[in-house]
Amino acid sequence: MSRIIALESYDVRFPTSRHLDGSDAMNPDPDYSAAYLILRTDDASGLAGYGLVFTIGRGNDVQTAAVSALSHLVVGRDVDEVLGDLGAFARTLSDDSQLRWLGPEKGVMHMAIGAVINAVWDMAARRAGKPLWRFIADMSPEQLVATIDFRYLSDAITPDEALALLRAAEPGRAARLRALVEEGYPAYTTSPGWLGYSDEKLARLAREAVAEGFRTIKLKVGANLEDDIRRCRLAREAIGPDVAMAVDANQRWDVAPAIEWMRQLAPFDIAWIEEPTSPDDVLAHAAIRRAIAPVPVSTGEHTQNRVVFKQLLQAQAVDLIQIDAARVGGVNENLAILLLAAKFGVRVFPHAGGVGLCELVQHLAMADFIAISGSKEDRAIEFVDHLHEHFVDPVRIRAGRYLAPERAGFSAEMHARSVREHLYPDGPAWSGTAAPRAVAARASSA
């Protein structure tokens, strides 16, 4: 019998604000960071599980503390028991009644829960010797449904309906598996479109993206309408009429400005407008969608949990959704969201970028293709070419497609040296160079 003997958490930060990578209308100077965790076991094989929460800098210490606050629910537990019922394990985390008060099921504590759950799925897939996408795809419909918490979902999808959806996707699995391994899964790229880039850099990167094989690019918008009109025109000229172009406002607008802005950008043939307003505002997304149709509306990278995704779908507020591997309560909750999307016939364009989000979310999209929606038509996983070198099993992109991971696990493990060098505030990447505001935060009395 082996046990989980430690939950180690690390405050890892990359000083990305020095180059304005990742700048958008809401996030002008992020330092891409991770509250990174390792679950150690006493298994003779050295079995471990890895997970992370992505943040953009300040507060990563709070997020790391939240991960550590879950130790009592994990450390000391029997590995077979935990991996043998991944649904029950996830419930023990989300059902801690005292911790639940801090959400419930949202924000810092929910993301921490999600990271620990993801680390346990990583451990399960490693023990099975499979990449996570394959580990999920090989589960029976009954096993998959048993991992899901249907609380607050039963007015939209029941376990029986979920089972029926999964059974309907069983024919063709072998062919889809072959197609995935041979072709990969489509990617789209946000690399050209960060707000901090010059027009020249935008146009050059857009052309390069098309040359590399991407069929969709995305631009950040929302800071200044005149700038956005000019940038959309430049990008459209650079990529030509046959490549899709999405825009992302990162929550900048109320309903009226969202409608006005998108009417001005619609002539550039917009694939979707992402996060036009508050991620909490189901009714506002619905109002915007009605007003700007046929421009598709989308959100999801900040959608806090399955309950809000459910409402976005019930209210016909979105044409497609993003999922994020590190925002909600782990693989289990993302499976619930993928099932909801399949039931409502809405396509999923997973959110990625940041630290490790590409590495993680590719597994969910690929499992969805094999076992849930059964489709990768008109779908793509976001790709941003940052920070992959810090991961032991980094994503592999060929001709605008994610190749299916082959190593066992969830691809969340970082190189020990990368963790060590970017530990905040004492790692070599930070010591002596930390931003003044960040230093002030630590030096103040508390």
Add this chain to the structure above:
Amino acid sequence: MSRIIALESYDVRFPTSRHLDGSDAMNPDPDYSAAYLILRTDDASGLAGYGLVFTIGRGNDVQTAAVSALSHLVVGRDVDEVLGDLGAFARTLSDDSQLRWLGPEKGVMHMAIGAVINAVWDMAARRAGKPLWRFIADMSPEQLVATIDFRYLSDAITPDEALALLRAAEPGRAARLRALVEEGYPAYTTSPGWLGYSDEKLARLAREAVAEGFRTIKLKVGANLEDDIRRCRLAREAIGPDVAMAVDANQRWDVAPAIEWMRQLAPFDIAWIEEPTSPDDVLAHAAIRRAIAPVPVSTGEHTQNRVVFKQLLQAQAVDLIQIDAARVGGVNENLAILLLAAKFGVRVFPHAGGVGLCELVQHLAMADFIAISGSKEDRAIEFVDHLHEHFVDPVRIRAGRYLAPERAGFSAEMHARSVREHLYPDGPAWSGTAAPRAVAARASSA
């Protein structure tokens, strides 16, 4: 010129789980706790500001760390500048782009922001020599509107509409002020209805509540339908037909069970069903309300921010709302919520209990009566008789009514000795006696 020179934060916990005070269907064994903070200044008068986030035990360390993570936005700032524009101050906290990623505007980080904002309002009222309710009531409509962040609200209420509402409430202010000071503000009590209590204790406490002058009581429900039917019958018999009786399910149900359960409880003349389902589920509240009318539906103590309150009102999902002084982004956001409620004609029954929530929220209800809704008809502030002795300016209840606070400030200050004795995990209330699970959490490697 004086400056804010320190943000001190304290992990304060009361071992309430030893007596099952505060037990409900979702929270069987809370240890009522506070992430408590003091803003120190170098003002010669000793000016300070006090605030807190209420939690129910585990994770209070994470909440306290989140409060400390805001130090860089507060410490070193000029007191006149901060108190001179309380709207701008609140925006500097909610607009920190890196911290915003951890919500946005929800959960641990948003509650921390709310507590710091509340501490600054406490400081402002102290400096003005007024209790907070009076400080707010004495603001002009223009001053009050200037404190509010209307982002994501403009499809429901604009600054001009808010101004018009406040101006319409100006006639009669003097008379309402006299009435408040003479009569107090109605209270209702949850003390009889905790799930952990025996039938005998429930009936006895219900009779005592009526004898003490309360006109509304509230029972926790949702764990077992047969028990709830029996307990509602007992309570109704104890209080007679003329006292109102509300029930609170603490988020236990999906839509279908909520409807079924409430059809069984409706014969006991239910004043409202509170938190029938997930606090995130606007559409489910609307569906439940349509199905169980005329039983009123309510929620709010876990409603994360103004955006969700707005949607509850837009979707006609609730008949009344709870506000909580320590869940959302401080006084500013609660003023926005009170204005929304006034615009939509929905009554407010503030949530209280816990640690200091009664002390805080009474000020908001009283300010609402004087300056916003202009009414305290068919309204009441929740009252639970726990832990008031730890506060320097505890609530005063007479004949089922909150008396208007007279001391300057927001009544959040705790006795220094109470803080010292209940510091977790090393205060005398905890050392050597902490619950095993809590100890395990701290002892595990991380």
